Amino acid sequence: MQRIAVFPGSFDPITRGHESVIKRALPLFDQLIVAIGENGEKKTFFPLERRLGWLKQVFGNDPRIRISTYSGLTIDFCRREKATFILRGLRTSADFEFERGIGQMNKMMYPEVETVFFLCAQEYASVSSSIVRDILRHGGDVRQFVPEGILI
Amino acid sequence: MQRIAVFPGSFDPITRGHESVIKRALPLFDQLIVAIGENGEKKTFFPLERRLGWLKQVFGNDPRIRISTYSGLTIDFCRREKATFILRGLRTSADFEFERGIGQMNKMMYPEVETVFFLCAQEYASVSSSIVRDILRHGGDVRQFVPEGILI
């Protein structure tokens, strides 16, 4: 059986933390789908096209990674893609408690799926998309927090 | 002296977690007022009438439980109702820190009131109204997370 995982996120924007977790977890899976959950109601900072473009730029050349978007529940997307693993990174215990809630409810709705957690690399352990957006709002330079070559 | 408690919440929607805490805590009190705090400014997912209807459907037949709504501070509602206990459920340490802040400030404003905490039942420990709303927004089925018979 193929080991297929989904790494869901809004990547608003992608950070070096995301990049590091995805690259380090890649050897564990036969296919890793990095997927942006579209949500008509929630306003994002960057439009979908730019967020998608960055994912393609960072991961697009790796045949084991597929870039995708989906609407609806993450577990329904997993079902359609025959993915039985959801991949998430953990930085803080607040992250952990939030992800545990989501992970347990996902499991109640779709018992075949398991959430697999990786630690964020220590050097990016404080980097979050929300602080990056905050820095951008105030005119700061975020190049060291996003993957190399990403122009924001 | 009567032991009167208020379980305040927005119940947007009610979950099996709420139901379990209220039913398990009931033997401790002579009267338990399950009360929806109305707040003109904050937009809820479900209208007050539906949330109130669910509470009546789930608890309405128990003579020790009264369903109510209030505006203003929870402690002022407690004062009016001569309730000296506030009942809350705890799932995570994030819950705990949030509730401790509210509980301590309530005590500073109304020293006669005590907040009483129960653990959420283990099987519903991950169920929160906010994740339930998120599932609903994405078209998912939430029946296993809300009390039996609740139609959403």
Place this chain on the structure above:
Amino acid sequence: MQRIAVFPGSFDPITRGHESVIKRALPLFDQLIVAIGENGEKKTFFPLERRLGWLKQVFGNDPRIRISTYSGLTIDFCRREKATFILRGLRTSADFEFERGIGQMNKMMYPEVETVFFLCAQEYASVSSSIVRDILRHGGDVRQFVPEGILI
């Protein structure tokens, strides 16, 4: 049905935090058994007799409070005493996670029992028996951390 609760602890030594939780929770119960769990293997700082003496000195005159000791599991003591509530105080989120584990396992072994949590009073929120022992070991004065009149 009588509302009987057990407040288990080692009270090594009793602190103002313990005293405050017990006094504030008392109106909730018909009988509150403050009980020292004896554990032959675990070495305590103070002998059982002194710890018991302090409990009697602080709570001994209240007809709703009974002072006791027990060996074996806390839930077995609750069963023997027909107590269906266990009372505990919460100061920190570390406390909460520890107590949640114990509370859930107690419930799995004895489903009739509920753990009821009170917040520690804000002014004693940092006071713990283990820090009090540490101060004593270094020759410090702990009078402001233990109930009035307790001579250590």
Place this chain on the structure above:
Amino acid sequence: MQRIAVFPGSFDPITRGHESVIKRALPLFDQLIVAIGENGEKKTFFPLERRLGWLKQVFGNDPRIRISTYSGLTIDFCRREKATFILRGLRTSADFEFERGIGQMNKMMYPEVETVFFLCAQEYASVSSSIVRDILRHGGDVRQFVPEGILI
């Protein structure tokens, strides 16, 4: 070298917790700049003028304290003011995790700056601007949570 620190905040409104941290930390610095970060997009509860007025009322007579406002990143304000310390208060572990993220990212952008944390005074450990606003929204009295003489 002068020890210059910035205490950034929105002070919406100022609380006794803020006041206590600032007064207790003052002996550590030659100059302490209490500064409101202006952020055009984020709506505050009180207008800038009132928040600024309260700061002047509470701290205005101390020659070591300067009241200021700034737009843009906090670290850019620190650079302009030659401040190498950022002062923050800590109440809960949720506070700590949030501040650690900000502090580490600030350090990555401006390695000369250090964040210095003080504990909130125990008696105000539960007081937060957000709960104070909530009480105000519901018509409650917040005088015991804000510095003496502040009229809200």
Place this chain on the structure above:
Amino acid sequence: MQRIAVFPGSFDPITRGHESVIKRALPLFDQLIVAIGENGEKKTFFPLERRLGWLKQVFGNDPRIRISTYSGLTIDFCRREKATFILRGLRTSADFEFERGIGQMNKMMYPEVETVFFLCAQEYASVSSSIVRDILRHGGDVRQFVPEGILI
């Protein structure tokens, strides 16, 4: 490349939590080595032979699982076994912070290794070896907390 993981532990005793994590994580790996770290100095509750016997009883028939013991550092054992993944279960945020420290230091010493975390199943989220030992010390029945068929 083979995906080889080590699940290190003292299994003192094995719990249903361990069993659940190992069985649910198994599809992710080609080989999973469940290994007891021997540590001459640290006293365990059960002798190595019994702990090893339980692992064999629970997992011994699965060709993808190997039962082993090791002394020295876990990462040195991983190196010898050509394992590039360490598997751990997470129940609480205290667990998470402890495991994050170990995981980051392991990575500093052996950058090829990644720690992979699974959530403990909700129904065993409170079950820990240390509470199980405590129940045993007090003469309680732990059958519902250890894998079926384990006689303690």
Place this chain on the structure above:
Amino acid sequence: MQRIAVFPGSFDPITRGHESVIKRALPLFDQLIVAIGENGEKKTFFPLERRLGWLKQVFGNDPRIRISTYSGLTIDFCRREKATFILRGLRTSADFEFERGIGQMNKMMYPEVETVFFLCAQEYASVSSSIVRDILRHGGDVRQFVPEGILI
């Protein structure tokens, strides 16, 4: 008034985390006393002489730093040294909750003292003396976790 701080610890052994906090905090104080609390009862991994020797080797040439030992309470040592600040590093929220308890009780016993917290440098945020001891017990190499030049 001189700004005198004590950084108390057992330094069993000193880590790069300790070194980093002390060096980064140094500009804040006129004198920083790095002090080993002696405690006859508690067994340490390394003898006092070696721990003291490392402190002298790492900090001994800086005229603003004094190396010392003390027995008794940390606050009594502060009083004798006329130190009004205690310096501590914070890595995790577990650290924070532990230090908050100690810090608040110190303040209750000696109101003139303030605990000042610095964040551990991100690259050493997982390094703790207790994990270092564990690595040593298992024959591992800890050079990257202790200050340069320290031979263990």
